[in-house]
Amino acid sequence: MATVAAVIASTHHPFYYRASTSTGTDRPPFADEWVAKIEAFRQTLTQARPDVLVMVGSDHFHQLWLDNMPQFLIGKAPFYDANFYNEEREFGLPRMFLKGHEDLSAYLLREGLDAGFDLAFSNELRIDHSITCPLITLRPEADLPIVPIYTNIFAPPMPQPRRFAELGRTIRRLVEAWPGEQRVAIIGTGHLSLELGGPRQFGPHGPDPEFDRKAVGWIASGDLDSALAEVSLDSLWEPGNATHGFMDFMLMMGAAGANVKADYTDSLDLFHTMEAYFTWYPDGAGGTPEQSGR
């Protein structure tokens, strides 16, 4: 059977690429610290020696639109073009071209449907920064085949937080039962407190540092029960109007396993939103736990 080589959860900050590649007076003062943290985080994936990446993210109204909006969708295509004109325009992100792993996509679709998730699928999917940002940070070579999984954290009505956690748990179980010897990393990105297009946007910190502190604690300790007890679709509007992206972290907590502590935890308090990075090495994966960056 396949091995889950690592489970990785991260924020996806679209400004990282520009901050990390800028020089001279264009380089922001926080760039060096940010790059150092990302390079340490990248090592946690590198040492897991993955063959395939299952990538969980969310389309930001790029290809998926309100006339036909899936809640959970798996890409099944041999290739994926990536990043869109408005991400190039606003964030300076490069166009990318990624290989797909159609066999694993087909397997996760079939088994996921049979496990009680009525998954949508796409045979022609252009990937956006929710998946390209973690590739840029964790695997800039972008040389491994991917299975993209999109969730709706954007357009109400959305699935309940517990469904995200259950989907994560199911993805983990299915990957572990996938016939073959491949090493699979499950990587997902979400948000801590975040405000976009509202009065609390682009402040000196994320809009709700107290939520961020609690959320980092839940994720680092695998405390899915507390997260599920405190978080609801209604409550997530409070820390910031784009905080439903935290449900992708809950999906990853499901994938990591309830009450399983992260082997690597780091965070960076930036303007606009807090960055947070977590890696778990499931038993038998062969990775050597990194020390925490915190």
Next chain:
Amino acid sequence: MSKYLLNKFLYTIDRDPELVERYRADPSGTVAWWEAEQANVILNCPSGERSTWLAFTDAERQALATHDYVQLFELGAHNFLTLTLFIALFERDYAEPLGFQREYAVRLSHWSVPYPDIST
């Protein structure tokens, strides 16, 4: 109220560089053209069947025609779509990095949660 159509306008303008410039230069003309020619295009059926029923309310048309992002927020347009397009329209006019985004926040500072409902 047609929050969906507001969002469709923001979405379709934002994804087209020429339309971004046209909307910046001529907001009321672009909104009038778009409502007449584009509002009922089903995006996945670009040259086939069209819808027949989509139209802005007067308040929605006015908010778009005057680049009034505060009003769009209050009408329940999707916060991400409005922000993304308006950054493309106006960030260039501010010398300070994030200057436009911070002014945008200040102009909405009379709001606290709960914000207007963005459900469609």
